[in-house]
Amino acid sequence: GAMIQIEHLTKRYGSFTAVDDVSFTVEPGKVVGFLGPNGAGKSTAMRMLVGLTPATSGRALVHGRPYRLLEQPGRHVGVMLDASAQHPGRTGREVIRLAAIQMGARRGRVDEVLDLVGLTPKESSRRVRNYSLGMRQRLGLAAALVGEPEVLVLDEPANGLDPQGIHWMRTLLRDFADDGGTVLLSSHLLHEVQVIADELVMIGHGRVVAQGSVEELLSGR
Ligand code: ADP
Numbered sequence: 744g745a746m747i748q749i750e751h752l753t754k755r756y757g758s759f760t761a762v763d764d765v766s767f768t769v770e771p772g773k774v775v776g777f778l779g780p781n782g783a784g785k786s787t788a789m790r791m792l793v794g795l796t797p798a799t800s801g802r803a804l805v806h807g808r809p810y811r812l813l814e815q816p817g818r819h820v821g822v823m824l825d826a827s828a829q830h831p832g833r834t835g836r837e838v839i840r841l842a843a844i845q846m847g848a849r850r851g852r853v854d855e856v857l858d859l860v861g862l863t864p865k866e867s868s869r870r871v872r873n874y875s876l877g878m879r880q881r882l883g884l885a886a887a888l889v890g891e892p893e894v895l896v897l898d899e900p901a902n903g904l905d906p907q908g909i910h911w912m913r914t915l916l917r918d919f920a921d922d923g924g925t926v927l928l929s930s931h932l933l934h935e936v937q938v939i940a941d942e943l944v945m946i947g948h949g950r951v952v953a954q955g956s957v958e959e960l961l962s963g964r
Pocket residue numbers: 756761779780781782783784785786787788
């Protein structure tokens with residue numbers, strides 16, 4: 744069955760509908776790109792998916808159950824919502840150590856995951872405020888991965904990455920999915936998700952406007 748199930752998910756702020764009756768599923772082993780312009784409702788939908796914002800109606804399930812990031816940090820779901828907001832005064836390694844403690848990660852996992860995202864010991868000993876956007880994205884991914892989750896929920900993870908960085912992320916997420924992991928990632932840029940994702944869910948003004956494999960959607964079938 745589906746690892747992520749989003750059913751008629753809706754969020755209203757007063758009379759404004761930010762997410763409007765959104766439904767889709769993500770199967771295990773898939774990398775799904777959530778594509779839409781800024782303001783389309785991607786972050787709001789993802790925040791509802793991880794339980795940081797209550798839905799007005801509808802529901803979002805991970806592994807058949809509602810997920811609450813703040814009550815169940817890390818174990819099954821790795822989340823990266825805004826990489827730029829993370830702890831500017833700490834070193835990269837400290838950020839990952841804290842995440843490892845919070846998520847009950849196994850010994851040795853901090854160095855393993857820093858290596859996995861390509862942050863060198865020298866880089867991970869620098870303070871996050873001195874990181875480039877690309878390094879922050881790598882660090883955010885390391886934080887999301889440190890608990891060895893089955894599911895990754897990543898909001899704009901490719902933001903600010905150069906083509907090489909996008910290719911690197913594709914390889915990392917593809918390997919994660921090939922090991923049975925499930926990935927939902929958002930982007931406002933087709934070229935980013937087109938390279939990284941197997942399937943796309945396209946959203947505009949809070950509504951799903953198209954979904955299918957990247958090939959299907961790009962060939963216009
Ligand atoms: P995206 O992630 O696709 O850029 P968001 O989910 O951040 O879009 O925002 C969707 C819409 O909801 C935007 O118009 C945004 O201004 C609005 N919005 C988001 N959060 C709130 C809020 N707390 N109160 C009112 N409007 C909000």
